[in-house]
Amino acid sequence: MTSDAYHSSGVDLDRMESLKERIRAFAAVTHGPEVLNADGSFAGLYRLGGYRQPVLVASTDGVGTKIKIASHMGHFESIGQDLVTLNVNDILTQGAKPxxxxxxxxxxxxxxxxxxxxxxxxxxxxxxxxxxxxxxxTAQMPGVYGQDGLDLAGFVVGVVERDNVLKRENIQAGDYLVGFPSSGLHTNGFSLVRRVFNIDENPTVLFRPYEELHHQLGEELLIRHRCYYPLLKPVLGFFKGLAHITGGGLPGKMPAILPDDLAADFQRDSWTVPPIFDVIQR
Structure with missing residues (x-):
């Protein structure tokens, strides 16, 4: 089938090939000697070394309907960062290095x-x-997505020494809970946010400044999902368990790391709630 025939179906093979070449150039910036091929082969090769009993840790996730906010605002760099971050945070809960x-x-x-x-x-x-x-x-699929539709998903593989895997059975009564401030909504709750502010029908609300936010609503919503790996990497050995608080919040995520016979006791007044949550609740 000729490229003209593909073009008539809504897929531009020449532009797609040019795009893939640029993507390979972007990716090359992240490659070290562990990457054994960077030539666009069918599968990537990665050499793993320096571990006694390596355990591979994998996670996959997407940024959800935060994409819609990025599309309305015309800003996409932060959701690219989010795509990596949310997956890296997930494998961090096992003590893994990406x-x-x-x-x-x-x-x-x-x-x-x-x-x-x-x-x-x-x-x-x-x-x-x-x-x-x-x-x-990278797939162009006319007819599956709307005219300006976009979908993102990411997949990360990390590694941890078997002896260093964070296990729920190591958590005991009397252990301390330590929380780290989020950057806001992370990448969850955006379907609710879009409904609360009627964003799909009136996207101009994203450009409305809020005094308590110190900038526009859309700018606040696109604040990137905080990456906790650089913060926690130097002190991972001090933790018995880690929970990545995303969809479902504390009630939904904390039980995933606790033994069945334990519960978490939070001091609700020990942290400041980011103002975006108050804006949404109003």
């Missing part, structure tokens, strides 16, 4: 500027934690 990352990006209409911005965010997220962007899938 090794490599793969992305899945699908859309109906090819927008090179949007893709370049998105890839800069993904690369920034990978470099922040020292993992390689090893590969991925």
């Amino acid at each position: 090794l490599f990352f793969l992305d899945y990006i699908a859309f109906s209409t090819l927008d090179e500027q949007r893709m370049d911005t998105l890839m800069r965010g993904i690369v920034w997220g990978c470099r922040e934690v020292g993992c390689a962007l090893l590969g991925g899938e």
